Amino acid sequence: MEIQAGNIGLANYTGKNFLSSAIRFFTHVKGVPDYTHGYIGLGPVRNFPSIIEASYDISTQAWRKFISDKGESCEVYELQGINPMVLNTALDNLYYDKAETIYGFLAILWWVWAWFLRLFGIELSGKHNPLPYGIFCTKLVWQFLASLNDTEIWEHLQKWGSDNFAPVNLKQLIMELPHRFKRIDNV
Numbered sequence: 001m002e003i004q005a006g007n008i009g010l011a012n013y014t015g016k017n018f019l020s021s022a023i024r025f026f027t028h029v030k031g032v033p034d035y036t037h038g039y040i041g042l043g044p045v046r047n048f049p050s051i052i053e054a055s056y057d058i059s060t061q062a063w064r065k066f067i068s069d070k071g072e073s074c075e076v077y078e079l080q081g082i083n084p085m086v087l088n089t090a091l092d093n094l095y096y097d098k099a100e101t102i103y104g105f106l107a108i109l110w111w112v113w114a115w116f117l118r119l120f121g122i123e124l125s126g127k128h129n130p131l132p133y134g135i136f137c138t139k140l141v142w143q144f145l146a147s148l149n150d151t152e153i154w155e156h157l158q159k160w161g162s163d164n165f166a167p168v169n170l171k172q173l174i175m176e177l178p179h180r181f182k183r184i185d186n187v
Contacts, residue, residue: 003051003063003076005043006087008141008181010035010075010171035167038138039066041076042091054137058098077174077181082148090147098140111166138165145173153180 003009013036039053041063048062067074079087117123135143142165145153156176160169174181 002049003041004049004078005041005091006079006082007041007184008077008079008145008170008174009039009041009051010077010167010174011037011039012073013037035171038141038167038170040091040094040141040144042095052095052099052140054103054135054140056103057100058103058135058140059100060095076184078184079148080180080182082150086148090144093147094140094144098135098143103136110163114164138167138170139163141165141170150180153177 012034037053039051042050042052042060044050045060045062048064050060050062051066052058052060053066114123139162142157142160142162146157146162153173156173157165160166
């Protein structure tokens with residue numbers, strides 16, 4: 001399977017590294033599988049199917065290299081009901097506006113704070129994150145999905161806001177809108 005332009009992906013980095021472990025721990029939602037990364041199919045770059053992702057910055061990577069280097073479990077979803085011209089315009093704008101933007105490491109501090117407050121029954125989903133500097137992986141996906149101007153998807157995205165949208169929340173969105181996200185592969 002090769003990823004296509006506009007596909008949405010989730011990955012679960014199971015290796016032992018601090019960032020993946022922190023994301024998994026602090027963003028866990030009961031009843032939803034844990035994920036550590038989100039990305040978007042960009043289409044071919046130099047004839048290689050590629051993705052755009054936030055890793056240490058917003059960058060592109062060949063799909064086969066991504067899945068072979070990571071050796072992780074990936075899920076890929078095809079968006080349903082989106083006009084191809086709207087999808088391509090959103091991808092063009094995403095690439096042009098976001099490439100080389102710095103990674104949003106401070107988001108992790110916000111997720112730690114949100115986790116701590118959840119222990120006391122206080123929920124921060126949808127609240128403004130005062131540490132929004134940079135872009136993390138699923139914030140990039142959130143911004144891409146929001147740029148599609150699809151009312152149904154937008155209504156669901158507002159629950160989290162772009163600064164609170166963790167990989168597990170992307171999975172929640174997919175589970176809530178199965179008619180809009182068709183799973184096409186499990187790598």
